[in-house]
Amino acid sequence: MIKLRKNPTAKDARRVLVIDDEPSFTRMVKLNLEDTGNYIVETLNESRKALITAKTFEPEIILLDVVMPEADGGDVALQLRSRQATQHIPIIFVSAMVSQKESKKGFYQSGGEHFLAKPIDKDTLCGAIETVLSTAH
Template sequence: MICRILVVDDETGFTKLLKMNLEKTERYEVRVENDSTKALNAAHEFLPDVVLLDIVMPGMDGGDVAAQMQDDPLLQSIPVVMMTALVSQEETSQDAVAQAGAMNILPKPVNLEVLLRCLEEVLAKKN
Protein backbone atom coordinates (compact mmCIF):
# COMPACT_ATOMS: atom_id res chain seq x y z
CA MET A 1 0.00 0.00 0.00
CA ILE A 2 1.29 3.41 -0.93
CA CYS A 3 1.17 5.94 1.90
CA ARG A 4 0.74 9.64 1.37
CA ILE A 5 3.19 12.00 2.99
CA LEU A 6 2.90 15.76 3.13
CA VAL A 7 6.24 17.50 3.58
CA VAL A 8 6.04 21.08 4.86
CA ASP A 9 9.42 22.80 4.79
CA ASP A 10 10.61 26.05 3.26
CA GLU A 11 13.93 24.53 2.18
CA THR A 12 13.11 23.86 -1.47
CA GLY A 13 16.23 21.85 -2.32
CA PHE A 14 15.87 19.69 0.75
CA THR A 15 12.20 18.92 0.08
CA LYS A 16 12.93 18.13 -3.56
CA LEU A 17 15.54 15.54 -2.57
CA LEU A 18 13.40 14.20 0.27
CA LYS A 19 10.56 13.63 -2.19
CA MET A 20 12.89 11.87 -4.63
CA ASN A 21 14.26 9.61 -1.89
CA LEU A 22 10.90 8.70 -0.42
CA GLU A 23 9.29 8.07 -3.79
CA LYS A 24 12.26 5.96 -4.87
CA THR A 25 11.20 3.40 -2.24
CA GLU A 26 7.91 3.12 -4.17
CA ARG A 27 6.13 2.98 -0.83
CA TYR A 28 5.26 6.64 -0.55
CA GLU A 29 3.55 9.33 -2.52
CA VAL A 30 4.91 12.70 -1.50
CA ARG A 31 3.48 16.17 -1.78
CA VAL A 32 5.69 19.13 -0.91
CA GLU A 33 4.47 22.44 0.44
CA ASN A 34 7.22 25.06 0.82
CA ASP A 35 4.88 27.75 2.09
CA SER A 36 3.81 26.86 5.62
CA THR A 37 0.82 29.20 5.51
CA LYS A 38 -0.63 26.93 2.81
CA ALA A 39 0.10 23.75 4.78
CA LEU A 40 -3.45 23.30 6.12
CA ASN A 41 -5.00 23.75 2.69
CA ALA A 42 -2.56 21.23 1.27
CA ALA A 43 -3.41 18.80 4.06
CA HIS A 44 -7.12 19.19 3.34
CA GLU A 45 -6.60 18.57 -0.36
CA PHE A 46 -4.09 15.75 -0.05
CA LEU A 47 -5.31 14.10 3.17
CA PRO A 48 -1.91 12.58 3.95
CA ASP A 49 -1.20 9.60 6.18
CA VAL A 50 1.68 11.47 7.81
CA VAL A 51 2.84 15.08 7.83
CA LEU A 52 6.58 15.79 7.92
CA LEU A 53 6.93 19.25 9.36
CA ASP A 54 9.92 21.57 9.65
CA ILE A 55 9.98 23.70 12.81
CA VAL A 56 11.62 26.97 11.78
CA MET A 57 9.76 28.41 8.82
CA PRO A 58 8.78 31.91 7.80
CA GLY A 59 5.11 32.76 7.83
CA MET A 60 3.99 30.03 10.23
CA ASP A 61 6.34 27.82 12.18
CA GLY A 62 5.95 24.06 12.48
CA GLY A 63 4.56 24.33 16.00
CA ASP A 64 1.74 26.59 14.79
CA VAL A 65 0.93 24.31 11.85
CA ALA A 66 0.78 21.26 14.15
CA ALA A 67 -1.38 23.15 16.67
CA GLN A 68 -3.85 24.17 13.97
CA MET A 69 -4.01 20.61 12.71
CA GLN A 70 -4.89 19.52 16.26
CA ASP A 71 -7.78 21.99 16.25
CA ASP A 72 -9.03 20.74 12.89
CA PRO A 73 -11.37 17.73 13.22
CA LEU A 74 -10.41 16.51 9.78
CA LEU A 75 -6.68 16.70 10.37
CA GLN A 76 -6.21 16.03 14.08
CA SER A 77 -5.77 12.29 13.67
CA ILE A 78 -2.97 12.67 11.15
CA PRO A 79 0.37 11.92 12.82
CA VAL A 80 3.02 14.59 12.61
CA VAL A 81 6.78 14.06 12.46
CA MET A 82 8.83 17.14 13.14
CA MET A 83 12.18 17.73 11.49
CA THR A 84 14.53 20.38 12.66
CA ALA A 85 18.00 21.72 12.12
CA LEU A 86 17.83 23.45 15.49
CA VAL A 87 20.76 22.53 17.60
CA SER A 88 19.97 23.09 21.23
CA GLN A 89 17.64 20.76 23.09
CA GLU A 90 16.20 23.83 24.70
CA GLU A 91 14.92 25.01 21.34
CA THR A 92 13.59 21.65 20.16
CA SER A 93 11.75 20.97 23.39
CA GLN A 94 9.96 24.30 23.34
CA ASP A 95 6.47 24.14 24.75
CA ALA A 96 4.94 24.96 21.40
CA VAL A 97 6.54 21.94 19.82
CA ALA A 98 5.81 19.64 22.74
CA GLN A 99 2.18 20.70 22.93
CA ALA A 100 1.65 20.51 19.21
CA GLY A 101 1.16 16.78 19.43
CA ALA A 102 4.16 15.93 17.35
CA MET A 103 4.81 12.26 17.76
CA ASN A 104 8.45 12.44 16.84
CA ILE A 105 11.18 14.98 16.36
CA LEU A 106 13.94 14.09 13.94
CA PRO A 107 17.14 16.11 13.78
CA LYS A 108 18.40 17.42 10.48
CA PRO A 109 20.47 16.22 8.68
CA VAL A 110 17.95 13.39 8.55
CA ASN A 111 19.36 9.93 8.12
CA LEU A 112 17.11 8.32 5.52
CA GLU A 113 17.14 4.95 7.24
CA VAL A 114 16.07 6.54 10.52
CA LEU A 115 13.38 8.54 8.74
CA LEU A 116 11.96 5.49 6.95
CA ARG A 117 11.93 3.49 10.20
CA CYS A 118 10.22 6.36 11.96
CA LEU A 119 7.59 6.62 9.23
CA GLU A 120 6.93 2.89 9.42
CA GLU A 121 6.52 3.04 13.20
CA VAL A 122 4.24 6.03 13.03
CA LEU A 123 2.09 4.44 10.34
CA ALA A 124 1.97 1.13 12.23
CA LYS A 125 0.77 2.95 15.37
CA LYS A 126 -1.80 4.85 13.35
CA ASN A 127 -3.20 1.72 11.85
Protein backbone atom coordinates (compact mmCIF):
# COMPACT_ATOMS: atom_id res chain seq x y z
CA MET A 1 0.00 0.00 0.00
CA ILE A 2 1.21 3.50 -0.85
CA LYS A 3 1.86 5.87 2.02
CA LEU A 4 0.42 9.28 1.15
CA ARG A 5 1.90 12.49 2.45
CA LYS A 6 -0.58 15.12 3.60
CA ASN A 7 1.60 18.16 2.95
CA PRO A 8 4.76 17.15 1.11
CA THR A 9 7.38 19.75 0.45
CA ALA A 10 9.39 19.95 -2.74
CA LYS A 11 12.53 18.97 -0.85
CA ASP A 12 10.87 15.75 0.37
CA ALA A 13 9.46 14.71 -2.99
CA ARG A 14 11.42 12.44 -5.31
CA ARG A 15 12.06 13.74 -8.82
CA VAL A 16 10.96 11.35 -11.58
CA LEU A 17 11.45 11.80 -15.33
CA VAL A 18 9.07 9.76 -17.50
CA ILE A 19 10.12 9.30 -21.14
CA ASP A 20 7.56 7.62 -23.40
CA ASP A 21 6.27 8.48 -26.88
CA GLU A 22 2.64 8.00 -25.76
CA PRO A 23 1.30 11.24 -24.19
CA SER A 24 -1.62 9.38 -22.62
CA PHE A 25 0.81 7.06 -20.80
CA THR A 26 3.07 9.84 -19.50
CA ARG A 27 0.01 11.84 -18.39
CA MET A 28 -1.39 8.82 -16.49
CA VAL A 29 1.94 8.11 -14.79
CA LYS A 30 2.37 11.77 -13.82
CA LEU A 31 -1.14 11.96 -12.33
CA ASN A 32 -0.73 8.69 -10.41
CA LEU A 33 2.68 9.57 -8.99
CA GLU A 34 1.88 13.16 -8.09
CA ASP A 35 -1.41 12.04 -6.52
CA THR A 36 0.62 10.22 -3.83
CA GLY A 37 2.30 13.46 -2.78
CA ASN A 38 5.67 11.71 -2.89
CA TYR A 39 6.88 12.71 -6.35
CA ILE A 40 7.55 15.64 -8.65
CA VAL A 41 7.21 14.36 -12.20
CA GLU A 42 8.45 15.71 -15.51
CA THR A 43 7.26 14.00 -18.68
CA LEU A 44 8.83 13.83 -22.11
CA ASN A 45 7.33 12.41 -25.32
CA GLU A 46 10.36 12.95 -27.57
CA SER A 47 13.24 10.60 -26.84
CA ARG A 48 15.75 12.78 -28.69
CA LYS A 49 15.35 15.44 -25.96
CA ALA A 50 16.08 13.01 -23.11
CA LEU A 51 19.63 14.13 -22.37
CA ILE A 52 18.88 17.86 -22.16
CA THR A 53 15.73 17.26 -20.11
CA ALA A 54 17.59 15.00 -17.69
CA LYS A 55 20.33 17.61 -17.27
CA THR A 56 17.90 20.45 -16.58
CA PHE A 57 15.29 18.57 -14.48
CA GLU A 58 17.89 16.54 -12.52
CA PRO A 59 15.70 13.51 -11.76
CA GLU A 60 16.50 10.95 -9.10
CA ILE A 61 15.16 8.21 -11.37
CA ILE A 62 14.02 7.81 -14.99
CA LEU A 63 11.17 5.68 -16.31
CA LEU A 64 12.08 4.94 -19.92
CA ASP A 65 9.97 3.32 -22.63
CA VAL A 66 11.75 0.56 -24.53
CA VAL A 67 10.13 1.03 -27.96
CA MET A 68 9.98 4.60 -29.31
CA PRO A 69 10.14 5.91 -32.89
CA GLU A 70 12.99 8.45 -32.71
CA ALA A 71 15.45 6.58 -30.50
CA ASP A 72 14.62 3.45 -28.55
CA GLY A 73 15.08 3.13 -24.82
CA GLY A 74 18.37 1.27 -25.15
CA ASP A 75 19.86 4.07 -27.24
CA VAL A 76 18.58 6.73 -24.84
CA ALA A 77 19.95 4.84 -21.82
CA LEU A 78 23.34 4.48 -23.51
CA GLN A 79 23.41 8.21 -24.18
CA LEU A 80 22.41 9.03 -20.58
CA ARG A 81 24.97 6.63 -19.12
CA SER A 82 27.78 7.99 -21.28
CA ARG A 83 27.51 11.51 -19.83
CA GLN A 84 28.96 12.37 -16.44
CA ALA A 85 26.00 14.58 -15.51
CA THR A 86 23.44 11.79 -16.02
CA GLN A 87 25.30 8.47 -15.67
CA HIS A 88 24.37 8.07 -12.00
CA ILE A 89 20.59 8.29 -12.55
CA PRO A 90 18.90 4.89 -12.17
CA ILE A 91 16.66 3.82 -15.05
CA ILE A 92 13.59 1.60 -15.02
CA PHE A 93 12.68 0.45 -18.52
CA VAL A 94 8.97 0.32 -19.29
CA SER A 95 7.72 -2.21 -21.82
CA ALA A 96 4.51 -3.53 -23.31
CA MET A 97 6.60 -6.34 -24.84
CA VAL A 98 6.31 -8.40 -21.64
CA SER A 99 2.99 -8.71 -19.84
CA GLN A 100 2.49 -8.52 -16.10
CA LYS A 101 1.56 -12.20 -16.14
CA GLU A 102 4.83 -13.12 -17.89
CA SER A 103 6.87 -11.04 -15.46
CA LYS A 104 4.95 -12.44 -12.45
CA LYS A 105 4.09 -9.09 -10.83
CA GLY A 106 4.88 -6.47 -13.46
CA PHE A 107 8.28 -5.47 -12.01
CA TYR A 108 11.30 -7.60 -12.81
CA GLN A 109 15.02 -7.59 -13.51
CA SER A 110 16.71 -8.91 -16.63
CA GLY A 111 20.33 -8.58 -17.70
CA GLY A 112 21.05 -6.28 -14.77
CA GLU A 113 18.30 -3.85 -15.79
CA HIS A 114 14.99 -3.13 -14.07
CA PHE A 115 11.78 -3.40 -16.09
CA LEU A 116 8.10 -2.60 -15.58
CA ALA A 117 5.48 -4.28 -17.73
CA LYS A 118 2.69 -2.15 -19.19
CA PRO A 119 0.02 -1.55 -18.08
CA ILE A 120 1.28 -0.43 -14.69
CA ASP A 121 -0.78 -0.04 -11.54
CA LYS A 122 0.09 2.68 -9.02
CA ASP A 123 1.26 0.34 -6.24
CA THR A 124 3.62 -1.57 -8.56
CA LEU A 125 4.93 1.68 -10.03
CA CYS A 126 5.65 3.30 -6.67
CA GLY A 127 7.08 0.07 -5.27
CA ALA A 128 9.44 -0.28 -8.22
CA ILE A 129 10.65 3.32 -7.91
CA GLU A 130 11.28 3.00 -4.18
CA THR A 131 13.01 -0.38 -4.59
CA VAL A 132 15.39 0.92 -7.22
CA LEU A 133 16.11 4.16 -5.37
CA SER A 134 16.79 2.29 -2.12
CA THR A 135 19.40 0.12 -3.86
CA ALA A 136 20.97 2.88 -6.01
CA HIS A 137 24.49 3.88 -5.11
